[in-house]
Amino acid sequence: MVVFDKPHALNDMPFHYCPGCTHGIIHRLVAEVLDELGIEGRTIGIAPVGCSVMAYDYFNCDMIEAAHGRAPAIATGVKRSDPENHVVFTYQGDGDLASIGMAETVHAAARNENITVIFVNNAIYGMTGGQMAPTSLPGQVTQTSPYGRDVNHCGYPIRVCEMLAQLEGPEYLERVTVNSVKNIRAAKKAIKKAFQNQLDGKGFSLVEVVSSCPTNWGMTPQAALKWIDDNMLPYYPLGVYKDRSAAKEETK
Amino acid sequence: MAKLTFKTDYCKGCGLCVDACPKKLLQLAKDKINKKRHHPAEITDEAACVGCASCAMMCPDCIIKVER
Numbered sequence A: 001m002v003v004f005d006k007p008h009a010l011n012d013m014p015f016h017y018c019p020g021c022t023h024g025i026i027h028r029l030v031a032e033v034l035d036e037l038g039i040e041g042r043t044i045g046i047a048p049v050g051c052s053v054m055a056y057d058y059f060n061c062d063m064i065e066a067a068h069g070r071a072p073a074i075a076t077g078v079k080r081s082d083p084e085n086h087v088v089f090t091y092q093g094d095g096d097l098a099s100i101g102m103a104e105t106v107h108a109a110a111r112n113e114n115i116t117v118i119f120v121n122n123a124i125y126g127m128t129g130g131q132m133a134p135t136s137l138p139g140q141v142t143q144t145s146p147y148g149r150d151v152n153h154c155g156y157p158i159r160v161c162e163m164l165a166q167l168e169g170p171e172y173l174e175r176v177t178v179n180s181v182k183n184i185r186a187a188k189k190a191i192k193k194a195f196q197n198q199l200d201g202k203g204f205s206l207v208e209v210v211s212s213c214p215t216n217w218g219m220t221p222q223a224a225l226k227w228i229d230d231n232m233l234p235y236y237p238l239g240v241y242k243d244r245s246a247a248k249e250e251t252k
Numbered sequence B: 001m002a003k004l005t006f007k008t009d010y011c012k013g014c015g016l017c018v019d020a021c022p023k024k025l026l027q028l029a030k031d032k033i034n035k036k037r038h039h040p041a042e043i044t045d046e047a048a049c050v051g052c053a054s055c056a057m058m059c060p061d062c063i064i065k066v067e068r
């Protein structure tokens, strides 16, 4: 009996990601959810600009490549063109979603657009060679902060889930990570819920996945997974930041 | 007993599967080089594998198939 294999929603193309980069794990979790919900045939994914720019090469569902940061705007149009049939997700890095695309993110959340957003936070601009992102940690050494991020000069990193949770609009916001088998299981559950919410017509559901970038963090894949525990999670705590339907259930 | 199948030529030798195995059954094959020019992962003692799929879940490149 097969207990584990590549999900159907991923094709056989090898990922171009660096060795040990957790983008690949997150792709797989999305694909497993498409398989389990039986929605591959009616799903349209929106790829970002960033290391995952070629996500459209890997998924078997339809994919569109958006201009940098504009994925939630494209997703809005695709979803509204056939809300009953289209299942729409964006897959975006932290530079894409929280820097150049911040306006699109905030307004899609504020409108409670019925889409699913997979937000890959690796605290860096991976694709372009490791520049500081709006999510880079205080003191983090990057190509553009060689002495470490100085918050007096560059400001503080943005906690996207906490920030969006202040809005009335969004349905569901959760932060997860994929640096261990246990955390991968929890991340899958959150991603599945974010898609199920869309099928149930509940609205904007974002899962922030704290991810690694061994290449630009300048460490081995193993050290990068530990760096998530030691440095990322204290600043970006895991958890559910908003779940409107669950909150309603409780007050009943 | 479980059966593992690696898509060996897709392996990037990152070693995350090696660390994920609770029974320490995996290693990077120092005497082999695949098409991507990495030392690919391999199982040392298949008979001892319990088929938990921890290695496969941790593999960023999704190249391990697990049967039980």
Ligand SMILES: Cc1ncc(C[n+]2csc(CCOP(=O)(O)OP(=O)(O)O)c2C)c(N)n1
Binding pocket: A049, A050, A051, A052, A068, A092, A093, A094, A095, A096, A097, A100, A120, A122, A124, A125, A126, A127, A128, A133
């Ligand atoms: C309009 C525009 N501005 C800037 C760029 C350069 N650029 C490409 S990817 C990127 C940031 C990617 O970082 P992130 O979204 O965090 O993705 P990662 O590579 O880390 O997964 C930038 C600034 C671009 N392609 N287009």
Ligand code: SF4
Binding pocket: A016, A017, A018, A021, A022, A023, A051, A122, A126, A127, A212, A213, A214, A215, A216
């Ligand atoms: S640069 Fe970083 S985020 Fe991009 S593929 Fe390599 S490890 Fe992954």
Ligand code: SF4
Binding pocket: B002, B004, B020, B021, B022, B023, B024, B025, B026, B043, B048, B049, B050, B051, B052, B053, B054, B055, B056, B066
């Ligand atoms: S299936 Fe489990 S026991 Fe077997 S090699 Fe993988 S992690 Fe180890």
Ligand code: SF4
Binding pocket: A020, B006, B010, B011, B012, B013, B014, B015, B016, B017, B018, B040, B041, B058, B059, B060, B061, B062, B063, B064
């Ligand atoms: S986790 Fe995957 S890519 Fe990395 S060494 Fe193991 S089999 Fe190879």
Ligand SMILES: [Mg+2]
Binding pocket: A050, A093, A094, A095, A120, A121, A122, A123, A124, A125, A126, A133
């Ligand atoms: Mg990034």
